[in-house]
Amino acid sequence: xxxxxxxxxxxxxxxxxxxxxxxxxxxxxxxxxxxxxxxxxxxxxxxxxxxxxxxxxxxxxxxxxxxxxxxxxxxxxxxxxxxxxxxxxxxxxxxxxxxxxxxxxxxxxxxxxxxxxxxxxxxxxxxxxxxxxxxxxxxxxxxxxxxxxxxxxxxxxxxxxxxxxxxxxxxxxxxxxxxxxxxxxxxxxxxxxxxxxxxxxxxxxxxxxxxxxxxxxxxxxxxxxxxxxxxxxxxxxxxxxxxxxxxxxxxxxxxxxxxxxxxxxxxxxxxxxxxxxxxxxxxxxxxxxxxxxxxxxxxxxxxxxxxxxxxxxxxxxxxxxxxxxxxxxxxxxxxxxxxxxxxxxxxxxxxxxxxxxxxxxxxxxxxxxxxxxxxxxxxxxxxxxxxxxxxxxxxxxxxxxxxxxxxxxxxxxxxxxxxxxxxxxxx
Numbered sequence: 010x011x012x013x014x015x016x017x018x019x020x021x022x023x024x025x026x027x028x029x030x031x032x033x034x035x036x037x038x039x040x041x042x043x044x045x046x047x048x049x050x051x052x053x054x055x056x057x058x059x060x061x062x063x064x065x066x067x068x069x070x071x072x073x074x075x076x077x078x079x080x081x082x083x084x085x086x087x088x089x090x091x092x093x094x095x096x097x098x099x100x101x102x103x104x105x106x107x108x109x110x111x112x113x114x115x116x117x118x119x120x121x122x123x124x125x126x127x128x129x130x131x132x133x134x135x136x137x138x139x140x141x142x143x144x145x146x147x148x149x150x151x152x153x154x155x156x157x158x159x160x161x162x163x164x165x166x167x168x169x170x171x172x173x174x175x176x177x178x179x180x181x182x183x184x185x186x187x188x189x190x191x192x193x194x195x196x197x198x199x200x201x202x203x204x205x206x207x208x209x210x211x212x213x214x215x216x217x218x219x220x221x222x223x224x225x226x227x228x229x230x231x232x233x234x235x236x237x238x239x240x241x242x243x244x245x246x247x248x249x250x251x252x253x254x255x256x257x258x259x260x261x262x263x264x265x266x267x268x269x270x271x272x273x274x275x276x277x278x279x280x281x282x283x284x285x286x287x288x289x290x291x292x293x294x295x296x297x298x299x300x301x302x303x304x305x306x307x308x309x310x311x312x313x314x315x316x317x318x319x320x321x322x323x324x325x326x327x328x329x330x331x332x333x334x335x336x337x338x339x340x341x342x343x344x345x346x347x348x349x350x351x352x353x354x355x356x357x358x359x360x361x362x363x364x365x366x367x368x369x370x371x372x373x374x375x376x377x378x379x380x381x382x383x384x385x386x387x388x389x390x391x392x393x394x395x396x397x398x399x400x401x402x403x404x405x406x407x408x409x410x411x412x413x414x415x416x417x418x419x420x421x422x423x424x425x426x427x428x429x430x431x432x433x434x435x436x
Contacts, residue, residue, distance in 0.1 A: 045077050092115055092116055092391075099119065117154055135343065154322065165278070166299065175296075184256070197260075198260060200405060270289075281377060287373075351367075
C-alpha cells in the first residue's frame with residue numbers, strides 16, 4: 010500500500026487558503042520576535058474516516074494556531090491490517106494510528122506504542138474507568154498505551170423485517186428456512202476466526218491469550234463433554250450443516266452490503282461499521298437484534314461474540330510525543346467520537362457520548378447492547394487467525410475433500426496454540 014500517494018496534506022494539497030493562513034500566523038509571531046515552532050505529524054485511519062479526520066485536524070490546528078505551525082498528513086490504513094503495516098517498519102509508521110484492540114498486545118510487545126502520560130487519568134475516566142473493557146483493552150499494568158475510540162467492535166444480526174419477524178430471528182434455523190423459501194440468503198463470514206468464535210464459545214469451548222502475551226490456549230478440538238460443554242466435533246458438524254443449507258452465503262463485508270442493497274441477502278451477521286449502509290439498503294424494513302440461537306447436537310444454543318474496541322495509538326518513535334498525544338486525545342474526544350458515530354454508526358467508548366439520545370436510539374447500537382450479555386473481550390495472539398481461517402474456509406466449502414472433522418479441528422488447534430514464529434500472523 011503506497012500511503013504517500015493517497016496522502017492528504019495540510020500544507021500543500023489541502024486548501025491554499027489554510028496554508029496561507031498558517032504562513033501569515035507564523036510571520037506575525039516572527040515579527041514580534043516569537044517565531045512559532047513547526048510541527049510535522051502523520052495520522053493513519055480507515056478510508057471511510059479520512060474526510061472526518063481531516064475536519065477534526067482543521068479544528069485542532071485552528072485551536073492551537075498561536076502555538077505552532079502544523080504540517081499534518083492523513084493517510085488511509087485499515088484498522089484490521091494496521092498491526093502488520095506498523096510492525097513491518099515501526100520507525101516509518103505514522104505518529105498516530107488507529108487499530109482494532111486485538112492487535113494491542115503485539116504492538117505493545119514490539120514497543121510500538123508510546124505510554125500515554127498526558128491527562129491519562131482524565132482519559133480513563135471519560136471512557137468508563139479502569140475496569141471498563143475499553144480501558145482494559147488499552148492498558149498494561151495500570152498504564153495507558155492507547156486512546157479508546159469506539160466500544161462497538163463486536164457483531165450482531167442485521168435483518169430485513171419484510172421477510173423476518175422478531176420471533177424468526179431468535180433462531181438461525183428459522184432464518185435459514187425463510188431465506189431458502191424466498192430464494193434469498195443469510196450472510197456470515199465463515200473464513201474469519203472472529204466470527205466463527207461465536208459457535209465455539211456458545212458451545213462452551215474457548216480460546217484465549219496466555220500470560221506470556223504471545224501464545225494461545227484453545228480447546229476447540231475437545232473430544233469430551235466435561236463441564237457440560239459440547240465436543241469440538243459437535244460444533245464442526247453444526248457449522249457444516251449451516252454451510253450446506255441453501256439459504257446460507259459465506260461472504261465478507263462488501264458482498265454483504267451489496268447483497269442487502271440488491272435484495273438478495275435478507276439477514277447477516279456483521280458490525281456497526283456497516284450500520285449506515287445496511288440501514289440505507291433495507292430502508293423502512295431495517296432491523297437489528299442480538300445473535301440467534303443455533304442447533305448443536307440437537308440442542309438450541311445462544312451464539313456468543315467477541316466484544317471489541319477500536320483504539321488510537323501514538324507511535325513510540327514519534328519525534329513529537331506531546332503534540333502527538335494532544336492530537337490523538339482531540340481525535341478521540343467526546344464530540345469527535347459522536348462524529349464517527351454519525352459517519353460510520355460505531356458506538357462511542359466515551360461514556361457521555363454513549364449516553365447521548367442519538368446513540369441510544371440507534372438500532373445497531375441497541376442490538377450490540379443486547380448481544381453484550383453474550384460478548385467476551387477479544388484476547389487472542391496472532392497465531393489464532395490463519396488456522397481459524399483455514400478451518401472456516403474448509404467448512405464454508407462444505408469440506409470438499411471429506412477430511413475427518415476431528416482431524417480438521419486438531420490441525421486448527423495445533424496452529425492456534427503454536428508460537429507466533431511457527432505460524433502466519435495475519436488476520
